[in-house]
Amino acid sequence: MRLAFKAGMVVLLTLAILIPLQLIRGTIHERQMYREQAVRDIGASFGARQTIAGPVLVVPYEERVVEVTSDENGNERRSLRRRSGQWTFFPASLSIDGELKPDVRRRGLHEVRVYQWDGRALARFEAAIPVEADGVQRRIGQPWLSLGIADVGGLHGTPRISVDGVAVAVAQGLGHADGPGVHARLAVPAAGSRLRLDVRAELSLRGTESFAMLPLGEANDLRLRSRWRSPKFEGRSPQHDIDAHGFRARWQIAAVASNAQRRYLQSPALAPEQALSESARAALSAGMPWTPPGDAVSVALIDPVNPYLQADRASKYGLLFVLLTFVGFFMFELIKRVRVHPIQYLLVGMAIAIFFLLLLSLSEYLAFGLSYLLAAAACIGLIGFYLSAVLRSRARGLGFAVMLAALYAALYGLLLSEDNALALGAGLLFAILAGIMLATRQVDWYQLSGRDEGGLR
Numbered sequence: 001m002r003l004a005f006k007a008g009m010v011v012l013l014t015l016a017i018l019i020p021l022q023l024i025r026g027t028i029h030e031r032q033m034y035r036e037q038a039v040r041d042i043g044a045s046f047g048a049r050q051t052i053a054g055p056v057l058v059v060p061y062e063e064r065v066v067e068v069t070s071d072e073n074g075n076e077r078r079s080l081r082r083r084s085g086q087w088t089f090f091p092a093s094l095s096i097d098g099e100l101k102p103d104v105r106r107r108g109l110h111e112v113r114v115y116q117w118d119g120r121a122l123a124r125f126e127a128a129i130p131v132e133a134d135g136v137q138r139r140i141g142q143p144w145l146s147l148g149i150a151d152v153g154g155l156h157g158t159p160r161i162s163v164d165g166v167a168v169a170v171a172q173g174l175g176h177a178d179g180p181g182v183h184a185r186l187a188v189p190a191a192g193s194r195l196r197l198d199v200r201a202e203l204s205l206r207g208t209e210s211f212a213m214l215p216l217g218e219a220n221d222l223r224l225r226s227r228w229r230s231p232k233f234e235g236r237s238p239q240h241d242i243d244a245h246g247f248r249a250r251w252q253i254a255a256v257a258s259n260a261q262r263r264y265l266q267s268p269a270l271a272p273e274q275a276l277s278e279s280a281r282a283a284l285s286a287g288m289p290w291t292p293p294g295d296a297v298s299v300a301l302i303d304p305v306n307p308y309l310q311a312d313r314a315s316k317y318g319l320l321f322v323l324l325t326f327v328g329f330f331m332f333e334l335i336k337r338v339r340v341h342p343i344q345y346l347l348v349g350m351a352i353a354i355f356f357l358l359l360l361s362l363s364e365y366l367a368f369g370l371s372y373l374l375a376a377a378a379c380i381g382l383i384g385f386y387l388s389a390v391l392r393s394r395a396r397g398l399g400f401a402v403m404l405a406a407l408y409a410a411l412y413g414l415l416l417s418e419d420n421a422l423a424l425g426a427g428l429l430f431a432i433l434a435g436i437m438l439a440t441r442q443v444d445w446y447q448l449s450g451r452d453e454g455g456l457r
Contacts, residue, residue: 009342010326014319017349021318024356028315031360032308038107043208046105046114047154050207051296052096053214053264054148054181055123055161055199057089059189060141087130090261091123091199094217100226102301109364113301115226116156116206121147123199123217131192142188146173147201148181148214148268155182159203210234212298215253215260222251222297234298251297260295307363307371310415314372315356317411322349324407324432328400332391344390348383355379369412376408 043049062084069077098119105112132138145161145168152173161168161184173181189195212235213222222238227246238249255261325348329340355375362371384401388394410428417424 007330010330010345013342013345013349014323014326016346017322017353018319020350020353021315021322021356024318024353024360025312025315027357028308028312028360031364032312034108035110035112035308038110039112039208042105042107042112042114043151044153046208047206048151048208049210049212050117050154050205051150051212051214051298052117052119052121052148052205053216053268053296054146055091055121055201056146056148056216056264057091057125057127057143057195057197058086058146059089059127059129059143060084060086062139062141064137087127088265089125089127089195090255091217092126093122093124093219093221094215095122095221095223096120096213097223098225100211100224100228100299100301102226102228111303112208113228113303114206114208115211115228115301116204117211118204119202121199121201123197123201125195125197125199127195127197129189129191129193129195138191140188140191143186144183145186145199146181146183146268147203148173149205150180150212151207152180152182154206156204156206159201161199161201164198209302210298210300212296213251214264214296215251215255215258216264218255220251220253220255220258222253224249224299226299226301228301230302232300232302234300235295236297238297249299253297258295263295307360307368310368311356311360311363313415314359314411317414318353318356320429321352321404321407321411325349325352325400325404328403332396340390348386351379351383351386372408372412372415376405376412380404380408 040048062082065081065083067081096119098117100115100117102113102115105114129140145163147159147161149155159170159182161170161182163184163186168184168186170182170184173183186197211224213224215222224238225246225248229242229244229246231240231242231247231249233240233249236251236253238251240247240249326345329345329348333340355378358375358378359371362374365371366374380401383404384397386397387400388397391397391400410424414424414428
């Protein structure tokens with residue numbers, strides 16, 4: 001009965017440690033939100049997460065339509081109704097090429113990756129203006145070329161747009177008609193005419209952390225290069241080359257393989273970061289990747305060792321650390337007949353939990369690897385020193401310290417090998433279980449549970 005009582009007490013103490021572990025995880029998420037706020041603050045002044053779309057040719061028109069209706073007596077009535085609309089023509093071919101020049105801005109404790117994109121877009125249009133239908137009087141308005149930009153505040157200088165080699169004036173986007181960005185007016189075409197245009201747009205665009213391009217052409221050739229060595233490609237995977245000098249990426253996308261045109265017609269808005277929904281902002285604060293609008297291809301200048309994501313992943317193993325330590329104490333009580341008080345269990349469990357808080361706080365100032373080493377050394381040293389007295393032996397205290405050091409080393413390996421974390425974690429648990437079974441293979445549990453041991457009081 002005393003053995004069962006002791007085992008139940010260990011289980012309850014393990015569950016009790018969940019409270020500080022959850023509080024620490026809440027602190028990690030709170031610090032993630034502070035960092036995301038720093039990203040938004042810097043984005044508001046430097047340029048937010050950017051998306052470029054187009055150029056797209058838009059031709060407005062106004063029609064007068066004669067409608068014939070009948071009243072209750074069968075008499076026909078003719079009325080003239082006006083309606084307006086616009087035709088949107090996408091490029092027959094679209095080529096976008098540019099370089100991302102990365103930089104870093106600081107806001108308090110947080111480093112935020114920013115960039116300047118110097119690039120150009122080449123678009124070839126073959127647009128057929130519809131002829132007038134019978135009974136319809138149509139007036140064609142002045143068309144424009146629309147170049148969508150998620151956050152026009154990130155423009156560095158004035159974009160340059162030329163049509164068939166001739167420069168055209170650039171003005172702000174029309175907003176309600178084609179979303180954020182810039183536009184250039186063209187001459188009014190005649191009904192039934194065919195427009196063949198070669199458009200070139202050059203611009204410098206500043207942004208924060210992510211850059212996306214919308215493949216709006218019938219045939220798209222999108223290229224990007226940068227000296228940043230840790231890109232994360234989102235959306236469609238490109239052909240890419242990553243080395244010590246940076247990366248080069250290329251997307252070749254046909255219109256039939258993308259919904260970008262249809263989604264642009266539904267809504268040309270490019271969802272600048274300031275207009276994100278609350279759910280999208282919450283996802284960003286939780287460390288989830290930003291999703292570009294539509295079928296855009298995107299690259300994020302990620303931090304290869306994000307301290308908040310790494311600390312959050314490490315904290316998920318906190319309960320396992322506490323449980324394995326408590327199981328070790330329990331084995332000492334059974335085999336070595338050493339009494340360990342519940343308060344001593346609890347203190348050691350709290351020391352393990354505080355490791356994750358130390359890791360989080362140090363990683364905001366130091367490299368994650370060094371922060372992990374310092375936090376682990378502090379906790380292992382404290383627990384080893386304390387257990388030398390609890391277990392009445394320096395050798396036993398040192399043995400537990402070595403065991404904890406092995407656990408912390410294994411956890412660090414899991415954090416570095418994200419793709420292999422499941423296999424490594426399963427192997428570690430199997431090895432620990434095998435060790436416990438090997439150490440207790442000759443224990444007579446019935447005899448222990450029926451014996452009045454002082455070590456289990």
